[in-house]
Amino acid sequence: MRHFIFTLTFVIASITVFAQQEIQYTNFMFSQMSYNPGYAGSNDAICATGLVRQQWMGYQGTDGEGGSPKTMFLSLDAAINPLLGGVGLNVISDQIGFETNTTVQLAYAFRLNLGNGKLGIGLQGGFVNKRIDFSKLRPIDPNDPLLGGAGGPSSLGEQNAMSFDMAFGLHYKIPEKLYLGLSATQMQGLWGGNSAFQHDAAGNPKFKDHYIIYGGYFYELPMAASITLNPNVLIKTDFTSTQFDINILAWYNKQIWAGVTYRATDAVSILAGYKVLNTGTGLDGLNAGISYDVTTSAMGRNSSGSFEVFVNYCFKIEFPPTQSGHGTVRHL
Secondary structure, three states: OOHHHHHHHHHHHHEEEEOOOOOOOOHHHHHHHHHOHHHOOOOEEEEEEEEEEEOOOOOOOOOOOOOEEEEEEEEEEEEHHHHHHEEEEEEEEEOOOEEEEEEEEEEEEEEEOOOEEEEEEEEEEEEEEEEEEHOOOOOOOOOOOHHOHHHOHHHHHHHHHHEEEEEEEEEEEEEOEEEEEEEEEEEHHHHOOOOOOOOOOHHOOOOOOEEEEEEOOEEEEEOOEEEEEEEEEEEEEEEOEEEEEEEEEEEEEEOEEEEEEEEOOOOOEEEEEEEEEOOOOOEEEEEEEEEEEEEEEEEHHHOOOOEEEEEEEEEEEOOOOOOOOOOHHHHH
């Protein structure tokens, strides 16, 4: 454990952080399906997660119109023994200014026993629909050919484009002990390069491959068995810019949690949640949590932080054992 902490600290200390990567979730430890298909079925149950995030609340564009990111995320995943693994579905709506991205993804994870836990090897495919309302843009150069030339953005109106998306991931979990993951997302490069969709006269927006490393550990305090410390870390990079989140949660009776997250150059967050229905161990039952980000970057001067809320529900379908009857020797 000491070697693991030392190595992790060294890696984090050597990282230069530039900008946010992909969609940002403060409750990343409760929404792992969003960035790793290997997570599908890892709870040995049927699980549904819904999350809503409002980033940089109160931020307004130059014309007084809203421009802060708004994200809605829904995932479903289930362990299916006949398929030797799990399946998953993600539906994401992400709005940034006058641009909206809608994503639908299907995932499958092959799961196998490894040591005291299980390893999920997942593959995911889906589509991203990008919509931009160019009529609301205010270009510096009204003759910019990518924005409609002399007619400006108003001549382009609203534009839509569709792109295929892929992801690959490994997820290892020892229930109530630890979890580790490695994934690669936005892998359009495997299918003809990173300019997978176009916007006609508006040019060719590009997606870049992203790589994510994350993990968490559960440690019960010897002097207070009702308290469990749960450190978590998330590192995202496209090898041009890198971002990391370091989090610590404290659980009381494995039912109530509260904690804090540091996101380099961006925010300090507080988190809290409650297991409303406790039907077993791990994520079984109904969980609900909230978080609030105190923005430490320059965006903090123009916004009142970020708010996030999520609900997760897991349940198992167990069939009663088949009963067989036997005749007595009296009838032989």
